[in-house]
Amino acid sequence: MQASSTLFEDSTRNICVIHRDGSTTPLEICKIRTVVNWACRALATNPIALEAQLKTRLRPGITTREIQDNLIRCALELCSPEEPDWRYVAGRLHIWSLWKDTQVSRGYQxxxxxxxxxxxxxxxxxxxxxxxxxxxxxxxxxxxxxxxxxxxxxxxxxxxxxxxxxxxxxxxxxxxxxxxxxxxxxxxxxxxLNWSWKFYRAIARRQISLATPILANLRVPNGSLASCFITAMDDNLESIFENIHDAARISKNGGGVGVNLSRIRATGSWVMGKKNASGGVVPWIKLLNDTAIAVNQGGRRAGAVTVSLDIWHFDLPEFLDMQTENGDARRKAYDVFPQLVVNDEFMRRVAAGATWTLVDPYEVRTNLGVELAELWGEAFVESYLQIEASLDSSITIYKKVNARAFLKQVMRSQLETGMPYLWFKDTANRANPNQHQGYIPGGNLCQESWSNVKPGEEAHTCNLVSINLANLDYEEQEGICHTAVRILDNTIDLTSPPFTASANHNVKYRTIGVGCMGLADWLAKRHLTYSDLQEISNLFEDIGYYCTAASMELAKERGAYPVFTGSEWSKGNLIGARPVDWFEQHANSPERFLKLSQDIKKYGVRNSHITSIAPNTSSSLVQGCTASVLPVYSRFFYEKWAKGSVPIAPPYIRDHLWFYGENKTLDQKKIVKVIATIQQWIDTGISMELLFNLNAGVYFPDDPERCLTAVDIFETIMLAWELGCKAIYYIRTVQKDSFKESNKQCVACAN
Incomplete structure (x- = not known):
C-alpha cells in the first residue's frame, strides 16, 4: 500500500490543477484519495485499483472536472460481471461532480x-x-x-x-x-407535513417511483402530471382535427397518447354522397405522425402516439403496411406506434381457421344503423353476424380473409418492426368497472392503462407511480401501497389537464395506476424464479388488495369518484369487475376480500381504476432495479449512450447471480403465464413485451439444431389471449446472439 501510494505521488509531482471556479492550485493527491475512498465505501471494490488506473491520465493544467470524469471512466472500465460494484463507484463520482458544480454555481450544497x-x-x-x-x-x-x-x-x-x-x-x-x-x-x-414526510421518505428511498411527467413537471408552474391519454376520432373533420390538436398538447407536456380511429370511414367509402371519395384512415394517421415529430417536447424527444384500429376495419391491410419500405411514400407513417384492437370473435375464428370479414364503419353505420366501434362481447357478435348476412345487399365495401392467415400477416409485421401491439378488447371491457358509463376503445401508448372514452367529451387520463419491489420488505407493503394511492389521488387535484375532454375525465373517473417494478429482483433475493407462480400470485394478491383498500379508505375520507353509483364496484364486484365469490375460490386470503366488498358497497372507492403496470424502461434505471415485472434481458451488458458504453446490471447480481433468469433464453410461454397470474390482481393492464430468440437450440437443448418456428410464436400469442392477458406490447427478437430491436425505441409515457 505504501509503495503504491509513493509511486502515485511521485508520478504526479509538480502538477497544477484548475478548479471549477477558475482558480489554480498544486494537485493534492490526498483530496483525490478522499473522494475515491468515499466512492468505494461499503462496496466490493478496491480504491487502489482506481488510483492505478487514473495515474496515467493526469497532466499539468488538468481541470478538477477532467479528473472527476477520468475517475468515472476508469471505474466504468473496471466494471465487469465479476466486479459489478464499480458502476456504483462511477455513479457516486457523477453525483460528487453534481455537488461540486452546484456549490460553485449557487454557493452552497x-x-x-x-x-x-x-x-x-x-x-x-x-x-x-x-x-x-x-x-x-x-x-x-x-x-x-x-x-x-x-x-x-x-x-x-x-x-x-x-x-x-x-x-x-x-x-x-x-x-x-x-x-x-x-x-x-x-x-x-x-x-x-406529516404526509410530506411519508411521501418524501418513500420517494427518496426509492420505494415509490414517480412517473416522468410527475417528477419532471410537478415542480414547475402549470405542469401536466398525467402519463397516459386515450382519445377517439369521430367520423367528421371537426373531431379529426380536434384530436390532432389534443395529441399535440399532450406531446408538448411529455405524455403519451392513444388515438382510436375505428369510426373513420374506409378507403373507397362515400364522402358527400360520392363513392370512392374517401382516402381512409392512413392520411389522418400521417397527420398524427407529423404532429408527433413537430411537437417534440421542447426538443427533448418526439411526441409519442399509438394509433389503434379495430380488427374488422376495411383499411387494416394498408394499416399494417404503412411502416414498410414498399409502396406509396405519401401513405406511410413511420413515427407512430400501430395497435390492433382484437375481439374474441376474431380469435375464435383464428383458432378455427375460419373466414373473417373486413368492413367499412361508415357503410355499416349508414345502412344498418350500427356503430360497430362501440360494441364488444355478445353485442358485437350479434351485430357482426347481421353485417355478414347483409353482404352484397346493404354492405358492398368488404373483404373476406382467412382469420388465421391474417394473424400470421400481423405476426410477420411484428417480427420485422416489433408492432402492431395487440389489445384484447373483450377481455379489457369485461374487466371495466364503468360499463354503465360507456366502453373502452383501445389501449394507451404502453398498453397498460385505459378507461372509458367518448369522442369530444371524455379522454382517458391517468397518473402513474410504480412500487419498487427491489427495495420493499414484506412488512412495508401495506403502508407503501396506501402511500402510492394517496400520492396519485392528490396529483389529480394538482395537475393541469391539457384539454377539456381530459379535464372532464379526470374529474369524473379519478383514474390512477399504481404499478410495480423490480419483480426480477424480488424473486432473486428470495431465490425464486418465474416458475414460482404461487409466490408471485401471493405477492400481487397483497398489492391488489392493499391498493384497492387504500382507495376505499380515501373514499371514506374524501368521497367516491362521481360515477361510482351503478359501477361494478358499487355492486360489490372487485378487481377486474369480478364477483366476490371468485375471490373466495382463488384468493390466498379470501376473507379480507369479502369484507372489502362490503366496505366498498358502503363507502365506495375514490378511483375508478387503481392499478396498472407500466414498462418503466428508463425510470427503473433511476430506481436501481429491473424494469416492470419482466426478467432481465441479460444479467450484465453494456448499453451505448452518448457518453460511451454504460454497464447495466440488476442490483443483486453479485450475491444472487444465478437467480436472475435471462429473458433472452426464457420460454415466452412462461412469461405469458406469469403476466396472466399477475393480471388477476391488477384491475387495468400490464405492459407485456415478448422476446423470442431465433437462434438454434436455445429453447430445445436436446435438439441443438431446432429453432423457434412461426407456429411456436403463434401458439404463444394464442395462449396470451386464452389466459386472459389484456394486451401484447412489443414483440422483440434475438438473432445471431444479438438483441435485434425494431427501429423504434419505447418512449414510454410513464418514463
Whole structure:
C-alpha cells in the first residue's frame, strides 16, 4: 500500500490543477484519495485499483472536472460481471461532480432548502404553491434531507436522474422533497407535513417511483402530471382535427397518447354522397405522425402516439403496411406506434381457421344503423353476424380473409418492426368497472392503462407511480401501497389537464395506476424464479388488495369518484369487475376480500381504476432495479449512450447471480403465464413485451439444431389471449446472439 501510494505521488509531482471556479492550485493527491475512498465505501471494490488506473491520465493544467470524469471512466472500465460494484463507484463520482458544480454555481450544497425554494419561486422555476409552507415548515422539511441517499445510484441511474429530471442548480433530494411537499399541499394544513414526510421518505428511498411527467413537471408552474391519454376520432373533420390538436398538447407536456380511429370511414367509402371519395384512415394517421415529430417536447424527444384500429376495419391491410419500405411514400407513417384492437370473435375464428370479414364503419353505420366501434362481447357478435348476412345487399365495401392467415400477416409485421401491439378488447371491457358509463376503445401508448372514452367529451387520463419491489420488505407493503394511492389521488387535484375532454375525465373517473417494478429482483433475493407462480400470485394478491383498500379508505375520507353509483364496484364486484365469490375460490386470503366488498358497497372507492403496470424502461434505471415485472434481458451488458458504453446490471447480481433468469433464453410461454397470474390482481393492464430468440437450440437443448418456428410464436400469442392477458406490447427478437430491436425505441409515457 505504501509503495503504491509513493509511486502515485511521485508520478504526479509538480502538477497544477484548475478548479471549477477558475482558480489554480498544486494537485493534492490526498483530496483525490478522499473522494475515491468515499466512492468505494461499503462496496466490493478496491480504491487502489482506481488510483492505478487514473495515474496515467493526469497532466499539468488538468481541470478538477477532467479528473472527476477520468475517475468515472476508469471505474466504468473496471466494471465487469465479476466486479459489478464499480458502476456504483462511477455513479457516486457523477453525483460528487453534481455537488461540486452546484456549490460553485449557487454557493452552497445541501442545508439551505428554504433559501433554494425562495430563489426558485422568484425565478419562476418552482410552482408557487410550495409557498403554502411557512419558512419554519420548510426548515423542518430541510432536516429530513439525507445526502447519503444520493450515493445509492449506479452510473446509469445517476446520469438519467441528473440529465432528465433535475432543474438547473437543483440537487436530487431537493427535487424529491419539493415533489413530496407539493403532492401533500392538497392535504389539510394540520396534516401536510406529516404526509410530506411519508411521501418524501418513500420517494427518496426509492420505494415509490414517480412517473416522468410527475417528477419532471410537478415542480414547475402549470405542469401536466398525467402519463397516459386515450382519445377517439369521430367520423367528421371537426373531431379529426380536434384530436390532432389534443395529441399535440399532450406531446408538448411529455405524455403519451392513444388515438382510436375505428369510426373513420374506409378507403373507397362515400364522402358527400360520392363513392370512392374517401382516402381512409392512413392520411389522418400521417397527420398524427407529423404532429408527433413537430411537437417534440421542447426538443427533448418526439411526441409519442399509438394509433389503434379495430380488427374488422376495411383499411387494416394498408394499416399494417404503412411502416414498410414498399409502396406509396405519401401513405406511410413511420413515427407512430400501430395497435390492433382484437375481439374474441376474431380469435375464435383464428383458432378455427375460419373466414373473417373486413368492413367499412361508415357503410355499416349508414345502412344498418350500427356503430360497430362501440360494441364488444355478445353485442358485437350479434351485430357482426347481421353485417355478414347483409353482404352484397346493404354492405358492398368488404373483404373476406382467412382469420388465421391474417394473424400470421400481423405476426410477420411484428417480427420485422416489433408492432402492431395487440389489445384484447373483450377481455379489457369485461374487466371495466364503468360499463354503465360507456366502453373502452383501445389501449394507451404502453398498453397498460385505459378507461372509458367518448369522442369530444371524455379522454382517458391517468397518473402513474410504480412500487419498487427491489427495495420493499414484506412488512412495508401495506403502508407503501396506501402511500402510492394517496400520492396519485392528490396529483389529480394538482395537475393541469391539457384539454377539456381530459379535464372532464379526470374529474369524473379519478383514474390512477399504481404499478410495480423490480419483480426480477424480488424473486432473486428470495431465490425464486418465474416458475414460482404461487409466490408471485401471493405477492400481487397483497398489492391488489392493499391498493384497492387504500382507495376505499380515501373514499371514506374524501368521497367516491362521481360515477361510482351503478359501477361494478358499487355492486360489490372487485378487481377486474369480478364477483366476490371468485375471490373466495382463488384468493390466498379470501376473507379480507369479502369484507372489502362490503366496505366498498358502503363507502365506495375514490378511483375508478387503481392499478396498472407500466414498462418503466428508463425510470427503473433511476430506481436501481429491473424494469416492470419482466426478467432481465441479460444479467450484465453494456448499453451505448452518448457518453460511451454504460454497464447495466440488476442490483443483486453479485450475491444472487444465478437467480436472475435471462429473458433472452426464457420460454415466452412462461412469461405469458406469469403476466396472466399477475393480471388477476391488477384491475387495468400490464405492459407485456415478448422476446423470442431465433437462434438454434436455445429453447430445445436436446435438439441443438431446432429453432423457434412461426407456429411456436403463434401458439404463444394464442395462449396470451386464452389466459386472459389484456394486451401484447412489443414483440422483440434475438438473432445471431444479438438483441435485434425494431427501429423504434419505447418512449414510454410513464418514463
Amino acid at each position: 445541501y442545508g439551505e432548502y428554504a433559501r433554494t425554494v425562495q430563489q426558485k419561486v422568484l425565478l419562476g422555476e418552482y410552482d408557487s404553491r410550495i409557498s403554502l409552507y411557512s419558512p419554519e415548515e420548510l426548515e423542518i422539511a430541510n432536516s429530513w434531507i439525507n445526502p447519503d441517499w444520493d450515493a445509492d445510484y449506479d452510473y446509469a441511474g445517476a446520469v438519467m436522474l441528473t440529465e432528465r429530471y433535475l432543474l438547473a442548480n437543483e440537487l436530487p433530494q431537493e427535487a424529491f422533497l419539493t415533489c413530496a411537499l407539493l403532492i401533500a399541499s392538497v392535504e389539510t394544513p394540520d396534516n401536510r
